[in-house]
Amino acid sequence: MPAIQSNGVTKRFGDGVVALRDLDLTVEDGEIYGFLGPNGAGKSTTINVLLDFIRPTEGTATVLGMDAQRESQAIRARTGVLPDGYDVYNRLTGRQHVEFAIDSKETDDDPMALLERVGIADAADRKAGGYSKGMTQRLVLAMALVGEPDLLILDEPSTGLDPNGAREMRDIIREENARGATVFFSSHILEQVEAVCDRVGILRAGELVAEDSIEGLRQSMGSGSTLTVRMTAVSDAAVAAARDVPGVTGVAVDGDALVVSIQDGSKTAVLTAVEEAGGEVRDFSTDKASLEELFASYTDGDRSSPRRDSETEVEA
Numbered sequence: 379m380p381a382i383q384s385n386g387v388t389k390r391f392g393d394g395v396v397a398l399r400d401l402d403l404t405v406e407d408g409e410i411y412g413f414l415g416p417n418g419a420g421k422s423t424t425i426n427v428l429l430d431f432i433r434p435t436e437g438t439a440t441v442l443g444m445d446a447q448r449e450s451q452a453i454r455a456r457t458g459v460l461p462d463g464y465d466v467y468n469r470l471t472g473r474q475h476v477e478f479a480i481d482s483k484e485t486d487d488d489p490m491a492l493l494e495r496v497g498i499a500d501a502a503d504r505k506a507g508g509y510s511k512g513m514t515q516r517l518v519l520a521m522a523l524v525g526e527p528d529l530l531i532l533d534e535p536s537t538g539l540d541p542n543g544a545r546e547m548r549d550i551i552r553e554e555n556a557r558g559a560t561v562f563f564s565s566h567i568l569e570q571v572e573a574v575c576d577r578v579g580i581l582r583a584g585e586l587v588a589e590d591s592i593e594g595l596r597q598s599m600g601s602g603s604t605l606t607v608r609m610t611a612v613s614d615a616a617v618a619a620a621r622d623v624p625g626v627t628g629v630a631v632d633g634d635a636l637v638v639s640i641q642d643g644s645k646t647a648v649l650t651a652v653e654e655a656g657g658e659v660r661d662f663s664t665d666k667a668s669l670e671e672l673f674a675s676y677t678d679g680d681r682s683s684p685r686r687d688s689e690t691e692v693e694a
């Protein structure tokens with residue numbers, strides 16, 4: 379049974395904004411799934427539908443095998459949520475926030491142990507209204523961890539965190555997953571996703587445009603990698619030989635180096651061809667398509683504007 383499944387979910391807001399368009403999403407039990415997309419792609423809207431904070435215009439979703447609309451309370455009892463822009467209670471302390479979550483979920487967690495885990499134990503008895511952005515994010519994470527949830531849904535979990543905080547967040551995601559939790563998190567910070575995810579889905583203007591492992595996405599994009607071959611001297615014969623290798627999509631000369639765009643698997647063939655053409659290879663290196671390029675290739679040209687259509691529905 380998948381941990382999350384959406385079937386043809388469409389969400390229209392007023393003004394004809396189509397935030398989600400026929401979204402079919404499957405997150406398997408036990409995986410860490412990164413939900414990527416530029417601003418306005420529909421990530422938070424998806425999460426809000428899964429948690430029944432908003433209702434889809436069309437389609438259905440299940441979470442932990444339960445209907446997202448009809449069984450939302452039972453879902454939330456087994457899910458830890460870090461929502462986008464959670465408002466803390468200014469006059470309650472961090473410890474009181476966690477105690478509140480423990481009472482709501484009727485668990486026997488130790489609030490201090492949770493605050494320790496997210497790195498804000500020393501601020502436990504300060505009012506949360508005085509917390510910095512990153513401290514607030516850590517506090518909300520501590521609340522999400524209450525009760526060892528089966529599923530963690532984290533909306534942009536690294537927002538406001540310094541590099542140490544972002545690393546600690548990744549560690550916690552891995553620990554929770556090792557304990558058995560499924561983790562679904564949204565992000566536009568690509569390194570976060572690459573570092574921890576089993577699979578990623580890329581959302582663009584409310585549609586899932588790609589879904590795979592990072593490695594799988596790289597391969598399917600077909601941009602392969604760039605092979606830089608440093609030579610004693612670059613000859614026309616070496617350039618021609620490299621160009622003739624199947625899988626080579628481009629060859630440029632940069633000083634004493636050949637810069638060859640290749641599909642995965644063509645590297646050895648290029649080196650052999652260059653040497654057979656009389657070239658002397660001093661050394662070589664490969665650069666994979668960067669994650670930034672990968673992301674841009676799926677989302678370019680539509681950073682913020684969702685599609686619009688003529689049908690409108692005003693959100694209650």
Ligand SMILES: Nc1ncnc2c1ncn2[C@@H]1O[C@H](COP(=O)(O)OP(=O)(O)OP(=O)(O)O)[C@@H](O)[C@H]1O
Nearest residue numbers: 391392395397416417418419420421422423684693
């Ligand atoms: N309550 C609402 N009323 C009207 N439009 C909305 C509402 N909530 C979201 N939208 C619109 O739906 C689209 C998707 O927004 P959403 O917040 O889901 O994107 P996101 O991928 O989470 O973006 P970000 O990375 O900026 O948080 C946007 O165009 C947004 O303006």
